Amino acid sequence: MIKHKKIIYNIILVCSVLLYAVLFFSFSATGPSISFAASTDKPKDLVDLPIEELMKVEVSTVLGASKYEQKISDAPASISIVTAQEIKQYGYRTLADVINSVRGLYVTYDRSYNYLGARGFARPGDYNTRMLLLIDGHRMNNNIYDTATIGTEFILDLDLVDRVEVIRGPSSSLYGSNAFFGVINVITKRSSDMKGLEVSLEAGSYDTYKERVSFGHKFGNDLEVVLSATNYKSRGQSLYYKEYVRPETNFGRSDNNDPDAYTSLFADLKFSGLSVQAAYGTRTKGIPTGAWSTVFNDDRTKVSDSQGYVDVKYEKKFEYDQNLSVRLFYDYYRYDGKYIIDYPPLTMNKDLAVGKWWGGEAFYSKKIWNRHTIMAGVEYRDNFLQQQRNFDENPPAVYIDDKSASYSIGTYVQGEFVISDKVIFNAGVRYDHYKDFSGRFNPRVALIYNPFDGTTVKLLYGEAYRIPNIYELYYTDGNNSQKANPNLEPETIRTYELALEHYIHGFRVSLSGFYYDVRNLITQQLGTDGLMVFNNAGKADGKGIEFEIERKWSNGLTGKLAYSFQEVKGREEGTYYENFPRHLVKFNTFVPIIKKKLGAGIEVQYASPRKNPDGTDDGGYTIVNTTLLSEKVLGNLDLSLSVYNMFDKKYSNPGSREHTQSDIEQDGRTFGLKATYRF
Amino acid sequence: MKRTLFIIICCALVFSVQLRPFYAGEREFNEYEVKAAFLVNFFKFVEWPSRAQDGGTTYNLCIYGSDPFGQYTKIIDGTKVRGRTLDVKRVVSVRSVKECNILFVSSSERRRVNAVLDAVKGMDMLTVGDTEGYARSGIMVNFFMEAKRVKFEINLNAIKRTKINVSSQLLKLGKMVDNE
Numbered sequence: 085m086i087k088h089k090k091i092i093y094n095i096i097l098v099c100s101v102l103l104y105a106v107l108f109f110s111f112s113a114t115g116p117s118i119s120f121a122a123s124t125d126k127p128k129d130l131v132d133l134p135i136e137e138l139m140k141v142e143v144s145t146v147l148g149a150s151k152y153e154q155k156i157s158d159a160p161a162s163i164s165i166v167t168a169q170e171i172k173q174y175g176y177r178t179l180a181d182v183i184n185s186v187r188g189l190y191v192t193y194d195r196s197y198n199y200l201g202a203r204g205f206a207r208p209g210d211y212n213t214r215m216l217l218l219i220d221g222h223r224m225n226n227n228i229y230d231t232a233t234i235g236t237e238f239i240l241d242l243d244l245v246d247r248v249e250v251i252r253g254p255s256s257s258l259y260g261s262n263a264f265f266g267v268i269n270v271i272t273k274r275s276s277d278m279k280g281l282e283v284s285l286e287a288g289s290y291d292t293y294k295e296r297v298s299f300g301h302k303f304g305n306d307l308e309v310v311l312s313a314t315n316y317k318s319r320g321q322s323l324y325y326k327e328y329v330r331p332e333t334n335f336g337r338s339d340n341n342d343p344d345a346y347t348s349l350f351a352d353l354k355f356s357g358l359s360v361q362a363a364y365g366t367r368t369k370g371i372p373t374g375a376w377s378t379v380f381n382d383d384r385t386k387v388s389d390s391q392g393y394v395d396v397k398y399e400k401k402f403e404y405d406q407n408l409s410v411r412l413f414y415d416y417y418r419y420d421g422k423y424i425i426d427y428p429p430l431t432m433n434k435d436l437a438v439g440k441w442w443g444g445e446a447f448y449s450k451k452i453w454n455r456h457t458i459m460a461g462v463e464y465r466d467n468f469l470q471q472q473r474n475f476d477e478n479p480p481a482v483y484i485d486d487k488s489a490s491y492s493i494g495t496y497v498q499g500e501f502v503i504s505d506k507v508i509f510n511a512g513v514r515y516d517h518y519k520d521f522s523g524r525f526n527p528r529v530a531l532i533y534n535p536f537d538g539t540t541v542k543l544l545y546g547e548a549y550r551i552p553n554i555y556e557l558y559y560t561d562g563n564n565s566q567k568a569n570p571n572l573e574p575e576t577i578r579t580y581e582l583a584l585e586h587y588i589h590g591f592r593v594s595l596s597g598f599y600y601d602v603r604n605l606i607t608q609q610l611g612t613d614g615l616m617v618f619n620n621a622g623k624a625d626g627k628g629i630e631f632e633i634e635r636k637w638s639n640g641l642t643g644k645l646a647y648s649f650q651e652v653k654g655r656e657e658g659t660y661y662e663n664f665p666r667h668l669v670k671f672n673t674f675v676p677i678i679k680k681k682l683g684a685g686i687e688v689q690y691a692s693p694r695k696n697p698d699g700t701d702d703g704g705y706t707i708v709n710t711t712l713l714s715e716k717v718l719g720n721l722d723l724s725l726s727v728y729n730m731f732d733k734k735y736s737n738p739g740s741r742e743h744t745q746s747d748i749e750q751d752g753r754t755f756g757l758k759a760t761y762r763f
Numbered sequence: 764m765k766r767t768l769f770i771i772i773c774c775a776l777v778f779s780v781q782l783r784p785f786y787a788g789e790r791e792f793n794e795y796e797v798k799a800a801f802l803v804n805f806f807k808f809v810e811w812p813s814r815a816q817d818g819g820t821t822y823n824l825c826i827y828g829s830d831p832f833g834q835y836t837k838i839i840d841g842t843k844v845r846g847r848t849l850d851v852k853r854v855v856s857v858r859s860v861k862e863c864n865i866l867f868v869s870s871s872e873r874r875r876v877n878a879v880l881d882a883v884k885g886m887d888m889l890t891v892g893d894t895e896g897y898a899r900s901g902i903m904v905n906f907f908m909e910a911k912r913v914k915f916e917i918n919l920n921a922i923k924r925t926k927i928n929v930s931s932q933l934l935k936l937g938k939m940v941d942n943e
Contacts, residue, residue, distance in 0.1 A: 130792065130800040131842060135936060138804060141797050142911050276910030405899070455874075505875050537829045537871050590833075638793060638834060 158500075160510040160530030160544060161266075162583045162596050162630075164250045168273065171242060173674045173685035175711035175726030175756060178242060179234040179270070186250050187646035188630050190668060190691060191234070192737040194748045195323075195342060196371050196387060198235035199740075202252075202265040203598065204626050204650030204664035208697060208740030209608035209616065214264035214550060216255065220272055220361060222395045225262050226417035227439040227467045227490075230553040232268065236346050237389045239365035241296055241314040243284060243760075244350055246273045253598070254548030254579050256526035257512040260463070260494045264548045264577055272352060272361075275300040275308040281763040289754035290342075291319035308354040318344040321751075323372050325380075327744045333380040341372035341383050357399045364392035375742045377565050382424040384432065390418045405451035414442045425564065432477040433561065440469040457500040466491045470554045474561045483562030488554060490519040508532040521551050521574055538587035549576045552606050556618040565742065567615045575604045575620065592634045601625040608741060616741050626652040640676040640683065645669075662695035663738045665704065685711040696738045696746040705735035705750075720762035728754045797913045798893060798906055799835040802865060805904070806844040808933035809889050811864055812926040822847045823862050825854045827879065828869030831893075857882035868902060870894045876902065887926045898940040903929075905940075916940045 130141070164186045166176075176182050180191045180198040192199040192206060200212045217224040217232035219240065225232050233239065248270050255263035278300020286294040298312035320342025329336040346367035353360045368388040374380035393415045400408050421435030443466055449459035467490045475482040498512030510530040517523040528546035535541065552572035560568045583596035604620045611617050628650035636642045648668045669690040676683040686708070693704040711726040729752055736747035806822050813819070822844055826832065830853055840851040854860050857879055866888050868879055873894050880901045883890065892898075893906035898916040905916045917937035922929055 130796060131803050131839060133800065135801070135804045135808070135933070138797065138800055139912060139914065139936065141792055141913070274910075405896075455877075502874055508874075587829075 158508065158532065159251070160500075160512075160528065160532065160542070161255070162252045162542070162544075162581065162594070164252075166248045166250075168246050168277070170672075170674075171245065172715075172722070172724065173683065173711065173713055174672060174687050174709065175685065175713075175724055175728075175758070176242060177756065178236055179238045179248070179268075182242070182248050183234060183250070183268070184689065185670060185672060185687065187632050187670060188252070188628070188648040188650065188668065189250065190665060193235070193750060194375070194737070194739050194743065195373055196369055196375065197233075197237070200232065200234060201664065203600065203628055204652040205265060205602075205624075206663060207605075207607050208663065208738070209618075209742070213262060213553065216259050216263040216267045218259075218267060218269045219363070220395075221269070221397075221411070222361070222393060222413060223259070223262075224391075226391065226415070227441050227470050228417060228419065228437045228472065228553065229555045230262060230550075231389075232262075233389065233391070234268075236316065236344050236369070237365070237367040237391075239348060239363050239391050239393075240270065240272065240350060241312065241348050243296055243314075244272050244298065244310075244312055246271045246277060253544060253581055254526070254528065254546035254577055256516075256548035257514045257528035257546065258496055258498065260492070260514060260516045260526075261518075261550050264550050264575075272350075273300070273310065275302045275310050275354075278310055279762060282760060283763070284758065284760040286756060286758045288318070288756040290321050291317075292756075293317055306356050308352075310350070310352040312348075312350045314346075314348045316344075316346045316348075320344055320370065320372070323749070325373065325745055325749075328374060328380045333374075338372040338374070338381045341370045341381060341385070343368075343370045343383075343386075345369075357401075359397045359399075361395045361397075362393065364390075366390035373739070373743055373745060373748060376423055376561070377425060377742075379424045379426050379430065384422060384424050386422050388420045390416075392416045407447075407449045409445075409447040411445040411447075412442075413444070414440075416440055431479070433564070434473075434475055434477060435561075436471070436473040437555075438469060438471040439467065441465055441467040455502045458497070459499075460497045461495070463494045463496075464491070465493075472554065472559055474559070476562075481562065483564075484558065484560050484568075486554075486558050488558075490554075492516060492518045506534045518551055524549055524574070524576075540583075540585045542581070542583040542585075544579070544581040544583065546579050546581075547577065548579075549574050550606070552618070556606055563615055565616060567611070567613075567617050569617050569619060572606060572618060573604050573620050575602060575606045577602045590635055590637070592632075594632045595630070597627075597629045599625070599627045610741060621654075623655040624652055625655065626650065640680070641674065643671075643673045645671050663697075665691040665694050667692040680715065681717065682712070682714045685713060694738050697741060698746040700746055702736045702738055702747045705733055707731075707733050707735065722758075722760040724756075724758045726756040726758075728756065793835070794908070794913065795832045796835045799832055799839050801906070801913060801915070802867065802891065803839050803842060803844060803849065805865060805889065805891070805933070806847075806849070808930040809864075810928040810930075812887050820847055821850045822864045823850050823852055824865045824867065825852045825860055825863035826867045826869060827854050827857075827860065827872060829871040831869055860888070861886060863888050865889045865891055868892045868894075868897070873897075876900050885925075889927060889929070890921070904937065914938065 166182050166185065171182065183189050183200060184191045188203060190201045192201060199206055200215055202215060211229045212232035212234065213230035215232050248268065251267040253266060255267045259267060278298055280301060282298045284296040294314065294316040296314040300310045302308045323338045323342060325336050325338065346365060348365040351362045368386055370383060370386045378385045393413060395411065395413045397409065397411045417439040419435060419437040423433045425431050425433045443464050445461060445463040447461035449457060451457050470489060471487045472484055474484045494514055494516040496512060496514035501509045503509055513525055513527040515523060515525050526547045526549060531543040533541045551574045557570050557572055558568050560566055577600055579598060579600040581596060581598040585594045602624045605622060605624050606618055607621045608616050609619050609621060628648060630648040632646040634644040649666060650664055651666060652664055671688040674683055674685045688708050690706045691704055693701040695701050708730045709728045710730050711724055713724045715722050717723050732753040736749050739745050739748045802824055836851045839849060842849050860866055860883055866883060868876060868890060872879055876897060877900060889904065890902045891904045892902040898905035898918045901918060901921045903918050903921045907914055907916060915937050917934060918940050
């Protein structure tokens with residue numbers, strides 16, 4: 085079967101190369117004159133069209149300049165947006181790829197999960213707890229580990245994403261816990277973006293295949309339906325780790341322990357103001373690194389994450405610019421960990437974590453005197469099941485069997501006050517009450533100043549906090565590698581930021597600087613007993629500068645260059661804060677080769693060296709990813725060919741303490757081929 | 764097997780469909796290219812009370828605030844509509860809008876839109892915008908995007924307060940919005 089797949093894969097590769105060659109050849113002969121003729125004829129055509137026809141003309145950008153400008157410049161935060169078109173143009177496969185392209189953010193992969201770093205902050209053993217992940221406003225961080233899933237375990241197929249908004253800075257004043265360094269809001273496509281039935285196939289290196297079938301349609305005037313199903317499977321790689329070079333650990337070779345598979349389902353119904361969304365995703369990943377003191381090179385060691393939700397939202401607009409939105413949700417999360425451990429004897433140790441919660445949110449906003457906007461909301465969340473179990477199969481032993489429950493209530497108000505033509509003042513505060521933790525107010529204030537057209541200056545201050553999750557509080561694997569600490573306290577952050585945004589000659593330039601300090605930081609430490617434990621390890625402060633310049637030309641050429649500097653310092657002896665790259669450079673360009681038909685997306689990412697847990701550094705990296713994209717190549721067929729890490733750069737990311745390796749080697753050059761057809 | 768079948772279908776799709784010239788296919792346009800074409804079209808559906816100063820040879824399209832149209836206004840500038848020449852003007856002050864037939868109020872003016880509308884009260888011009896909430900504020904025609912297409916909403920009360928006459932053909936294509 086494997087041989088069979090290889091042959092098919094090769095056939096696809098050859099087919100696509102041939103197809104591209106044909107396209108190139110046919111256009112190099114006649115292309116320029118045609119496109120020139122088309123570009124001079126076109127405007128006349130449009131002006132001469134009857135108005136009824138004009139209403140049917142499709143526009144190439146979904147986010148109009150006005151919408152874009154409006155959102156970004158008035159928001160009390162610095163925001164980056166990645167659109168569906170960019171996801172296509174640069175061949176992004178996961179949310180992690182998207183995040184890696186955003187200024188100031190970086191992702192670490194340890195071949196189990198992807199870990200997010202923001203503003204120089206990425207603590208070892210942290211499952212992205214300090215970033216709030218939302219899908220269409222629905223909170224995705226689960227109630228066991230607080231995980232924001234960004235790798236293949238993310239519940240949605242990235243093809244269903246219309247855009248990803250990264251909102252920097254603390255947003256606890258609106259969202260409560262977890263919105264510590266920022267919010268990632270994923271917005272899904274509408275039925276109008278899908279247009280009927282769509283089938284997508286992907287093949288990639290190491291026997292990676294993805295199939296997706298989606299359907300989107302608007303029935304009559306009101307009912308919008310989006311349905312989608314995705315199946316993904318990757319055999320993964322054979323890997324070599326020098327730390328396991330002994331004969332009893334297969335001379336450092338880890339064979340067939342890197343498989344990755346997920347299934348994801350999505351449904352979205354909209355009927356006038358009512359919207360019902362349901363999603364389910366399950367992923368299983370092998371652990372090839374021998375993490376958590378497991379037996380190296382044993383394919384029975386694997387982790388699986390399943391997540392599902394139903395979200396019902398009703399929005400109504402009343403007269404005098406009043407909006408009311410009510411949301412009810414039910415969420416489910418399950419983690420299964422299987423670890424082969426040689427105590428001795430060789431034993432299967434298992435983790436089971438199940439989280440179930442439901443809740444509701446009501447949100448009201450009103451415009452006053454057509455100038456100011458005020459809003460207020462209340463949110464209730466009932467974590468009626470938070471279960472953690474760790475046990476050995478044979479001989480049987482149970483190390484933790486904890487079932488807890490908790491709840492939280494939060495209320496918030498925010499106001500946007502237009503002081504003058506040029507000045508907006510934005511202030512908000514949220515109060516949260518948690519079952520086991522004392523309540524807390526988190527404020528945010530922003531002063532937004534428009535001295536001239538196209539220039540915005542923002543002065544921002546915000547506070548946020550995060551309560552320890554039940555994994556950090558109670559988890560232990562029988563003191564094999566990790567022990568509990570039920571005395572943890574919430575961690576807090578204060579952030580100051582100055583941001584400047586300027587539009588000049590078609591360029592968007594942004595420059596910002598930030599400073600933050602974290603108190604009561606929850607971090608994983610190695611105790612004197614050799615066990616990992618989460619502690620409130622004092623204080624840390626960080627500062628940084630971010631710069632970005634972007635331009636979109638009317639012929640489809642786009643370019644974006646971003647640089648960020650970040651530095652984090654611990655203010656207590658013996659704590660480890662150094663795993664951040666001081667410098668990050670990101671460059672993205674999409675070059676149209678044949679107008680509207682073929683283009684190349686090129687991405688260059690540089691990160692300066694990061695410290696590994698053992699004090700060495702990972703050496704930093706520069707990688708180049710390239711995607712050739714053909715849209716509407718034959719009727720409604722989109723084809724793309726991506727080469728990731730094009731120059732096969734050997735590089736590593738720091739591993740966290742569950743690994744013997746100080747750093748984990750990342751993927752070399754890999755290929756991806758994708759075909760999407762709309763019927 | 765399932766996968767093999769999928770791949771075969773895919774390959775079949777690639778090669779069975781006849782190669783046709785790509786440039787003849789449906790084109791996608793820039794948002795403001797389309798909006799510019801709409802603005803030219805609007806002149807065909809609106810009657811202005813005759814004015815002494817315009818001499819009856821030109822139509823004035825004014826853009827107030829930062830200009831989102833870029834190169835596309837160059838293309839429509841000077842085109843003939845109903846026997847008159849279209850003149851595109853960028854206005855920087857509400858004092859210089861008197862001669863405008865259509866006044867496009869850009870998004871950059873969203874916080875001043877009420878002041879702009881107050882200033883043009885009594886001047887018979889079609890006010891147009893492309894910003895959420897403009898129609899409710901009193902802008903007569905406001906573009907919005909729906910399913911990648913340019914649509915517009917109409918504030919009929921605002922039109923009725925002036926002496927301009929908008930054809931029912933245009934009115935029925937827009938989405939009606941009430942003012943407060």
